[in-house]
Amino acid sequence: MSRPVPRSTLLNLSALTVLGLAGLPAAASAQDGSRPSPAAEATLDEISVTAEPSAPPRGRAAASAGYVGGVTGIGGPLLTVDSASAGFITGAQLNSRPVTRPGEVLEEVPGLIVTQHSGEGKANQFFLRGFNLDHGTDIALFLDGMPLNMRTHAHGQGYADINFLIPELVGAVEFHKGPYFVRDGDFASAGSVRIDYLDTVAKNLALTSIGSFGYKRALSIASTPLGDGNLLVAADAQVYDGPWVVPDALRKISTVARYSQGTALDGFSVTGMAYASRWTATNQIPERAVAQGLIGRYGTLNPTDGGDTSRFSLSGRFSSTDDTGVTRASAYVIRSQLNLFNDFTYVLNDPVNGDQFHQLDQRIIGGGEALHIFQGDLFGRPMENEIGVQTRTDSIRVGLFNTTNRQYRSGVLDDRVLETSGAFYFDNRVRWTDWLRTSLGFRADGYAARVVSDTPANSGRARDGIVNPKLGLTLGPWFDTELYVNYGGGFHSNDVRGVTATIDPASPLFNIARAPFLVPSTGYEVGLRNRSIAGLETSLALFRLDFASENLFQGDTGTTEPSRPTRRFGVEWTNRYAVTPFLSLEGDLTITNARFSDFDPVGNRVPEAPTTIASAGVTFGEPLGWFGSLRFRYFGPRPLIEDNTIRSRPTALFNCRVGYAFENGVSVSLDVLNLTNSRSDQITYAYVSRLPGEPAEGLIDRVFHPVEPTAVRLTIAGRF
Structure with missing residues (x-):
């Protein structure tokens, strides 16, 4: 039988006891007013921890600790070397947010904007830290250890679809910003977010919601003992039309089944997930089309845009502890498919048939991770060494076809790609004194790929590798304040088709420049975290991030393409205040300066890079009786082209929730989304498009996707 390791190593293994990672003050944790609506309370009880490392977590629900927490500073508060901008979010905090779409719950990560410019x-x-991250280019997303970012994707490098997320199943979320952490590799230069589902629920949950614009949702979550473990099953179905002239006609279903045994330290789980969705999209539209009366604000210039997608996965994790430390392993296989129909430029390229195109992505992904954490000492000082390996292989069919009303006209490309990667990382963590902790590590990544293109000149093989240092220093606490210094290298991979291609598949007479396979980044951060006021945690971080090449959205192809080198620096201020056990306040502000770092007469502004992001919120409620939340989100104006002559307008939104929990386990809540009926934009771009009758070269204009008008959603839930 395995033996438990000393308690300093145990603390941060559990996804519910990451006090050192989260940086939550003991008072705030024990009195956390951030709570879900009682509709979710059965699955996401508030989690309380104390400052004493040996104290177990309190709360009925338990997250699968196979992935979140614990492996980025496994030694808990004694040995964890973190940053001022890293943190931990409980499922209760996440589900206290009234949101329009599932992905928006991740806006609980300070400074992160999650929006939509197309169908649901x-x-x-x-958007994060001065980045337009597109669909995931430089933010790495994980669910239960599975990577969600898709490389060499039909619609954009790093495409990460989280529409299948079931928020009520989330037990814990761990986030990092900057490329400072050894577990983070591809797509993580701006940050990473790891989401962990629950293993069990204390009470089964049945929930139904109805709302404006044809919104309907049904959710069921249940768990039961089975053999020596527990079986959890969940199903989530949703339909939604939206305010659009051509209804979204969203139809989606997401299911989860998990069997687990043991604990976070000694146990395993096997999880299957299935998801399918189809929709019609109202994409971004030109301002001039609305001004000229061609369409209304919620209209479309191509009513056949949209698509369908599916995702099936099987994953497992295993953990074991003994007197040498902790061993962890996980593995996954994913099958996904996407058919996407977009028309961003209308009749710019083909005045007769229009510019709609079909992007096809079919892939099977397999991979895993294994690590061991050794606990020991260095000259009598507590020390941990973490060694890990990661691997991933994508077998991909990726295609681009010209279409009219979703009907095939001609092919542009239809490629087969096999892309594989492996990584080795090491991290040494030492507590030298009561006020000094260090982390010294590195990460080595290697990539290899083969492209078989229907344009033979674009076929080929590619290899690349990169080694990045990861350094951290923590000083304090002094006067309830810790100081952090972080440095690290990161990278993102580019679409490997751009690495092997030599000619433009749409115009074979034109040669194209090859892109680098791996693009390095370098990050720096200095910050502090203060807990001198009972219940209040405030953190301040100054950061800088340099990128050798920026990926930018291209409106005529609907993809991201490599561009010029950039530099970002900024400040981030985060506040969490548990005023009472039943009332909490939040406030966050990020200000970033993003510029191209080389000279070009076209300008040095990075298109769509946000300068200011801010949010604030208040959450109240008791286990029985009234509960509610009010959230404010500000998305500041952004340059849309390099010379800053075209800019977006700011977006300011309020969402609120109020509800009542009855003693019989039934709860009722009402969400009001876009409370002030703001007529602002979800997203804005500027690029050349052409409407009928316009010059052949087209016109550059703002194109926008509007915020949905005020909507209400009523939810009734029962726990049994």
Whole structure:
């Protein structure tokens, strides 16, 4: 039988006891007013921890600790070397947010904007730290250890669809910002978010919601003992039309089944997930089309845009502890498919048939991770060494076809890609004194790929590798304040088709420049975290991130393409205040300066890079009786082209929730989304498009996707 390791190593293994990672003050944790609506309370009880490392977590629900927490500073508060911008979110906090779409719950991560510029079945668009991250280019997303970002994807490098997320199943979320952490590799330069589902629920949950614009949702979650473990099953179905002239006609279903045994330290789980969705999309539209009366604000210039997608996965994790430390392993296989129909430029390229195109992505992904954490000492000082390996292989069919009303006209490309990668990482963590902790590590990544293109000149093989240092220093606490210094290298991979291609598949007479396979980044951060006021945690971080090549959205192809080198620096201020056990406040502000770092007469502004992101919220409620939440989100103006002559307008939104929990386990809640009926934009771009009758070269204009008008959603839930 395995033996438990010393308690300093045990603490941060559990996804519910990451006090050192989360940076939550003991008072705030024990009195956390951030709570879900009682509709979710059965699955997501508030989690309380104390400052004493040996104290177990309190709360009925337990997250699968196979992935979140614990492996980025496994030694808990004694040995964890973190940053001022890293943190931990409980499922209760996540589910206290009234949101329009599932992905928006991740806006609980300070400074993160999660929005949409198309139909509800398409991946969300992300903004963080002065990045337009498109659909995931430089933010790495994981669910139960599975990577969600898709490399060499039909619609954009790093495409990460989280529309299948079931928020009520989330037990814990761990986030990092910057490329400072050894577990983070591809797509993680701006940050990473790891989401962990629950293993069991204390009470089964049945929930139904109805709302404006044809919104309907039904959710069921149940768990039961089975053999020596527990079986959890969940099913989530949703339909939604939206306010659009051509209804979204979203139809989606997401299911989960998990069997687990043991604990976070000694146990395993096997999880299957299935998801399918189809929709019609109202994509971004030109302002001039609305001004000229061609369409209304919620209209479309191509009513056949949209698509369908599916995702099936099987994953497992295993953990074991003994007197040498902790061993962890996980593995997954994923099958996904996407058919996406978009028309961003209308009649710019083909005045007769229009510019709609079909992007096809079919893939099977397999991979896993294994690690061991050794606990020991260095000259009598507590020390941990973490060694890990990661691997991933994508077998992909990726295609681009010209279409009219979703009907095939001609092929542009239809390629087969096999892309594989492996990584080795090491991290040494030492507590030298009561006020000094260090982390010294590195990560080595290797990539290899083969492209078989229907344009033979674009076929080929590619290899690349990169080694990045990861350094951290923690000083304090002094006067309830810790100081952090972080440095690290990161990278994102480019679409490997751009690495092997030599000619433009749409115009074979034109040669194209090859893109680098791996693009390095370098990050720096200095920050502090203060807990001198009971219940209040405030953190401040100054950061800089340099990128050798920026990926930018291209409106005529609907993809991201490599561009010029960039530099970002900024400040981030985060506040969490548990005023009472039943009332909590939040407030976050990020200000970033993003510029191209080389000279070009076209300008040095990075298109769509946000300068200011802010949010605030208040959450109240008791286990029985009234509960509610009010959230504010500000998405500041952004340059849309390099010379800053075209800019977006700011977006300011309020969402609120109020509800009542009865003693019999039934709860009722009402969400009001876009409370002030703001007529602002979800997302804005500027690029050349052409409407009928316009010059052949087209016109550059703002194109926007509007925020949905005020909507209400009523939810009734029962726990049994």
